[in-house]
Amino acid sequence: MGYASVMPEQRYRVAAAPGDLRLVQELLNTSAKNGGRTPDLLDAALPAAEWLSAYGITGDSPGISDLRRLRDVVRRFLLGAGPEPGEVTAAAPLVLHPDGTVGVAGEPNDIGALAGRILLAIRDAQLAGTWRRLKLCRNPDCQVAFWDSSRNTSGVWHDVRTCGNVANLRKSRARRSASVIVDGS
Incomplete structure (x- = not known):
């Protein structure tokens, strides 16, 4: 099975964003995750060609670096930082x-x-x-793009069972540790 045949909802078990926003989500989810254990689909020729072929684009098309740059700008924007002044995001x-x-x-x-x-x-x-419903997982090692379908758009993890539980467990342990130090035990 090629890289392109695994779309983000399968690759990361996330719900797909509706309509054309799904394309933005799919682009964001081409980047490497989990310290590089999940590869960047736009860094090597074969996975990039397979991913692009899903959109009818031949793998030898010029501009893959522009597409990576656009992905990075959109990612920074979702993280609360925009492009640098004068930065060209795409032709x-x-x-x-x-x-x-x-x-x-x-x-x-x-x-x-x-x-x-x-x-x-x-x-x-x-x-x-x-646009506010397309988010990046709050786990800094993950940052999978996901569609927040919660009623009040309060979702912060692409998967509560994986990223959310790990973060909540760390917070809980830190609170218990701080409690022990404060109590003098």
Whole structure:
């Protein structure tokens, strides 16, 4: 089974974001996780080609470094830090259609068009108010992109059983340890 045949909801057991925002989630989840135990799908030629082929893009397409840079900028943005002033995030050819809609220009099967679709998906989600539901797991070793379907958008872990339990156990042990020191025992 190739890398591209395992989409993020299978790779990390997360619910897929709806609509075009799923593409943003999938891009974010191509990065390495767990100290490199889960590989970065855009760092090596074969997994990058397999991942891109899921979107009809040939593996030898130029611009993979632009796509990695876009992924990193979106990741930083979700972590609360935006791009550096003047930073170019992607060469995304956008066009205004006669009906007034904005779309991606040029060849639909190149990385620039994919970057354009990603940027438009982010913009559309921001306008619809759904962007706040796409989050990164709070576990710094994980940071899997997940769709927060909780009623009040309070989710912080991509999986409470794995990342959440580990963090909560650490906090509990730290509180008990601090309690012992304060009590003088």
